[in-house]
Amino acid sequence: MSNLQRSEDLRALVPRLQAMSVVATLIFVALLGRLCQLQILEGEHYTRRAERNFIDEVVVEAPRGRIFSSGGDLLATNRPAYTLYVTPRPRVQIESEDPNKPPVGARVPLEDGQIDELAGLIDFVDEADHDAFVDKIRERRGDEKNGIYALAVRSNLSWQEYARIETRREALGEWVEIRESARRFYPRSELVAFLTGYVGEITPDGLAQAAGAYRPGDRVGKTGIERQWENYLRGRLGRRSRVVDVHGRAVADPPADALAALPLEESPIPGQDIHLTIDLELQQVAANAFEGKPAGAVVALEPQTGRILAMVSVPAIDPNRWQQPIPQEAYREWAESPFKPFIDRTVQEHFFPGSTYKVVSSLAALDDPTFDPEREIVCDGYVKYGGRKFKCTHKHGPVNLHQAIVQSCNVYFYTLAMEDVLSLERQEIFARRTGLGERTGLGINSETKGRIPTEAFEAREGTYQRGVQLNSAIGQGNVTATVLQIAVLYAAIANGGQVMTPFLVDRIETHDRKLVFASTPQVRRDLEAIVNADRQRIHQALIGVVNDPLGTAYSERLPNITVAGKTGTAQVGAAERRQAGIVRPEWDTTKDHAWFAAYAPAERPRIAVAAFVEHGGVGADAAAPIAMKVIEHYLSRTDDPSAAPIRPAGEPPPLPGQRLDAGAGPRGPRLGQLGGKSP
Amino acid sequence: MSRLGAPPTRMGRLLRSIDWVVVTLAIGIVALALINLNSASSSAWSGKVQTQMRWIGLGTIAATIVAALDYRVLYRLAYPAYAFGVGLLALVPLVGIMRNEARRWLGFGEFQFQPSELMKVLLLLALARYLQDRGGEKRHRSRIRQLLVPALLVGVPVSLIIVQPDLSTSIICVLLTMSLLALGELSVKEMTGIAITGLVTMVLGWGFFMLDYQRSRIDVWLNPEAYADNKGYQTIQAMIAVGDGGFVGRGVSQGTQNVLHFLPYRDTDFPFAVFAEEWGYLGTSMVLIMFLCLVMWCLNIASQARDRFSAHLCVGIAALFFWHILINVGMVLQLLPVTGVTLPFFSLGGSNALTMMIGIGILLSVSRSRRERA
The missing domain is CATH 3.40.710.10 (DD-peptidase/beta-lactamase superfamily)
Structure with missing residues (x-):
């Protein structure tokens, strides 16, 4: 063993030590340079990326605009409901200690078992409903791009479902979320089913066309006013953001810098309310008049303006049914029904x-x-x-x-x-x-x-x-x-020869009652070419139909009101006649279709009506009573303003709510012109 | 030699014999490291941080004992200590504790310990002694034989470590050996040759011998964004954390990458990223300069050493810190691929902290002897 003695050649080490010092210093300078690059020069960029990590934007739904009748009765409104959201994003695996587990940073998709567990808490109406639910989540669980957004997988949860999911919340994990939302409610059920239409989940096609305006799971107007005025009813989504951790969970007390980085909250703007021209009482009378008649339609409108007063098509499906999953059985039943409850007989047939x-x-x-x-x-x-x-x-x-x-x-x-x-x-x-x-230009239900x-x-x-x-x-x-066309035709004869564009929407208001849009009557086609004498001649003949003892509708005349009208009996094709036969006592497909079109009072018409009863038989017997009930009810109402005189051809039609004899007032915005101006 | 001219008391002599540069740097770094570790584990001074503090306390006692010893005692103990370390390493495959598919730990009840960490210092002792005893005798023996012993001294523990498996520690051991040899044994020509050989081996290895998973690690390093959802995740999140710190940082326990857990392995592999996010460039440059000062001070002590043993020992300690810092910080800053090399004191790990403290103790011991004799 050598002794520790001062070595002679220690001085030889000094150059190497100096070289080492230089190398070490240079390398530390390089590290400091890299830090300077990342932290000072590119710091902003990485701060943005850090924000992208922890900012979670949550869309706040806007309450959908309501739909009212002309009398202010609610036809479509919102009720509080719970919507089940699922964020099927693959989870980032963090700090995996177990080598058998996926490595850190790996995206772990939802497992089938997890989805099944959630599905087990929901009441499905049938097997197809269950499969659709599971498929919807499975489709999205591997989707890196869209998977990060919460997907509404089930609207309008029942209380039982809500309670079941909430109690299992911790076990289910952070990918399941229930948010308060609104469900659409139609207080009048079938009565105005075809007018209001209904809302339902957006289809993949609709989603593709919307180009980002909608997200999967959004509910949109499918038919009727809900569809035609979707953009007004929908309102504007709000945005709220929150700080989430790597698991996507909201953080209770995030760092102050993170809170400051959150984008400003945007409140949702509620959808606009639509006021229809529909007289709900009259609508009810018209619908009641169809008792015992399985299929048919009636349209009543104001001849001078084209305002639709009542518009009924029977049978109809309660639009509230579409707010819940529909069992395939029920759907099939509707689809196969001879009465075709999906069809709006006023415009679609x-x-x-x-x-x-x-x-x-x-x-x-x-x-x-x-x-x-x-x-x-x-x-x-x-x-x-x-x-x-x-x-x-x-x-x-x-x-x-x-x-x-x-x-x-x-x-x-x-x-x-x-x-x-x-x-x-x-x-x-x-x-x-x-x-x-x-x-006719009414614009609803694919006319x-x-x-x-x-x-x-x-x-x-x-x-x-x-x-x-x-x-x-x-x-x-x-x-x-169509029934609507016949109603418009008879309104034209009643009003002196002008074919009006019928309209259902009286006005649109914002949620705080600012007028957005008001309908004005529109003349679509002027019958000026018709000599007034000719029109008078036909008018007199139509009075005769109801009031001349030889008239086909004489038996149906009203005691106090002079009605002008015309019966019709549309022969059913021979093929159709052979095909079906009697399905039910009240449904004899060998019978002809019954029509009655009329207006009243004949002197100064205030209402024009077209009634149609499918396989109703002779027009005077089946259809005329319906039209007469509508006319009688409408004209007998004491609160109704005085009748409007027949307007000479060529004179502009009156403004809504304004009678002809009130004189010409300022014109409001015309159909299609929209502005926030209130009159 | 008292500046005040007062007669040196026993206490005064003791205080003067302590190298306050090393002590100050060590206390400063350890304090910052503990604050950062507490922030990274987001649990108010409990659990892992307490364990770490206990290990550092143990390390401080060990460092004090080592510092109190005359370094000539270390010289005498070098080979037995080395043999003891190899013995412990040899026990690992027999009675070691398995964690994460690696057998690296020896356990005595609650106490778990990684012999490979301690081996780093013991290797330095043995190499320094050998280079004292046999070094510089350039003309007497053939080159091959002269380098054979250091190769064996490093080869035996490295072969035991690499089968654990623990590639990072093996690489550190080899780098430490190279650093010591670079001081007095190898000529510039030889070092260039070794460097070129190493590079060629790496390139060839990448081309022909590497397994797919090893190659993909390089891929991930060069292009982490392409693997952002998987293997590149930690690299990218670390970069985001560093950059998010900016100039002044987010504040302790305020970094979003840290407290919202976007950054994985915050307390073991990436504490520097946590530190960078929360202390900003001000903090990172301060810590790096403190580390640089420590390394430079080691080299300074080496340059004043009285014999080859202490000079090599100090260079070894400098290399121990230097390589750990370079590889860990380089990894965080995406200059080097991801490995498990820790950042001294910042990374959670008792054996590592203990080893580093012993390194500080050796430094103090050598420094003291240098002063006492000056």
Whole structure:
């Protein structure tokens, strides 16, 4: 063992020690430089990234705008509810001590077991409902991009579900959250089902089209006003943010800097309230009038303005049903029902107008200078044309135009068609002038146009025969119209010849009652081409239909009110007749569709009504009583203002709520023009 | 030699014999490290931090004893101590405690201890002694034989450590040996040769011999963003923490990356990131300068050493701190790939703290002898 002695060559070590000092210093300077780069030069960038880590933005739902009737009754409102949110983001694995577990930083997706555990706490209506729920979460659990947002997986939890989930909260983990929200409630259930429509979860297609305006799980208007005015009803989402830790949990006492970094809270702006023109009482009367009649529709409107007073389609589904998951069984039942409860019969379905179309035929005939309305044609109960027999209801004997309308004689119109007074072309011109064959412009529930045959159309279809011209003249053949179109047509005759654009929305107000929009009556098509004398002639004939003892609706006349109207019986196609037969006592598909279109009081019309009963039989028996009840109720109401006189053609229509004789006032914003101005 | 001219008392002599530079630096660093560790474990001076404080207390006692010894005693004890350390290492595979699929600990009841950490200092002692005894005798023996003994001295413990497995400690042991040899044994040419050989081996190894998981670690290091959701996560979160600190920092226990737990391994591998976030550039530059001062002071003591043993010992202690700091801070700053090398005093780990304190003790001992004899 050597002794520790002062070595001779220690001095030789000094250069190496100096070199080491230099190297060490240089390396520390390099570390300090790197720190300077990260902390001072790029510090801002990393601060932003740190914020992205801990800031969690929570969307605050805006209460949806409500829908009111004209009398201020609630038709659609919100009720407090609980919505189940799931954030299926893969979790970051932190501090994994167990090597069998995923490494630190690994994203661990939700396990099937976790999803099943949550699903076990929810009452599903059927197997499909359960599967849809589980699939929805599974689809999103691996989605890095969207998985970070809370997804509304179940709206309108029941109290039992709420309690069950809350008690299992800790065990379920932080990915499950229940938030207070609102559920849509329709206090009048079926009564205004097709008008308000309903809200439901946005579809993937809708989501794609919305381009970020909606998030998955959002509820949007699906039909009716809810859909048409979605952008007004929806309001604007608010934003709240919070500090979360790496597990996504909100932190109770976060560092002050973190709180300061949170973006400002944005309060939600409630949706705007929509006031409809609907007279709820009248709507109820109209709906009640359908008792015992499984399917049909009635539309009542103000002839001078086009304001819709009542609009009923039966049967209808309670829109509240859509706020809960619907068992497939129930859905199938609706889909297979012969009464088609999904269809809004006022605008979505078109039917032969039958004899109600004769006012169009008459207008067309009167346009022909060679036509003499006083000339009598003898009705033998049928007419032969092209080897076919065209039947009338019975032998009417000699009838002129007035009597042909009053007694609804088909032969009279067949003859005019045979003589080419009622050519298809002329019929088409007048049908279009009176608003048939095109949408009325109401804008809800995907309105259909109906059909007005032209020679070109018939030729294309290969169905053109001269016989078509005959059938068209009495509203059969290929002529179809919606109930709303017929109501608008009769309103036009009532108001002096103006086809109005019907409207349902009276005004829109913000939640603090500032006027956003007010409807003004819109003339869509002016019947000025019609000589007032012609209109008067038809008007007189329509009065005769109800008030002449020979009139087809004489039996239905009202004691105090002079009603002008026209019955219609639309023949059901032979094929349809054969197909079904009697399903239920009140539903005989061999029976014709019944129509009655009218306005009253005849002197100064205040209401125009079109009633339609599917397979109701003869118009006078089935449809007329419904229309009469509506008219009687509306006109008998003491609080109603005085009747409006018939307005001469060409004069501008009055403002909403303003009667014609009140004089012209300032014009409000027109349809489609929107501003925050309040009058 | 008293500046005041008063006769040196026994107490005065003792106080003057203490190297206050080392003591001040050590106290400063340990204090900052403990504050930071407490912040990183977010549990008011309890649990892990208390354990760490106990270990540092134990380390302080050990350091005091070592400092009180004449360093010539260390010279005499160098080989037996080395043999004792190797003995402990040899026990690890037999009776060691398994944690995280690695067998690195020896346990005596509650007390758990990592012999590989202590081995770092014992290796330094043995190497310093060998270089005192045989070093500088350049012409007498063949080069190969001359370097064979140091290679064996490091080879035996490293082969025991690497099978635990503990790559980080093995690398540190090799680097320590290289640092000691660099002082007096290797010529510039040889060092260049070793450096080039090392680089070539690394490149070749990366190309041909590395296993996929090892290669992917390099990948992650070079491009952590591509692995942000998995292996690059800790690297990225550490960088965010460092950058978020900015110039003045967020304040103790106020760093969001730390207290909201976005940063993993806050108390073991990444305490420097926690420190950087909460103390900012002011804090990080201060700590790095304190560490640099410590390293430079070690080299300064070495330059005044009376014999090769103490000179090598001081360089060894300097290297011990230097490599730990460089590899750990380099990892946090994404200059080096992620390894398990700790930051002295800042990282949670009793054996490591004890070893570092013993290193301080050795430094004090050498420094004292230097002063006493001056």
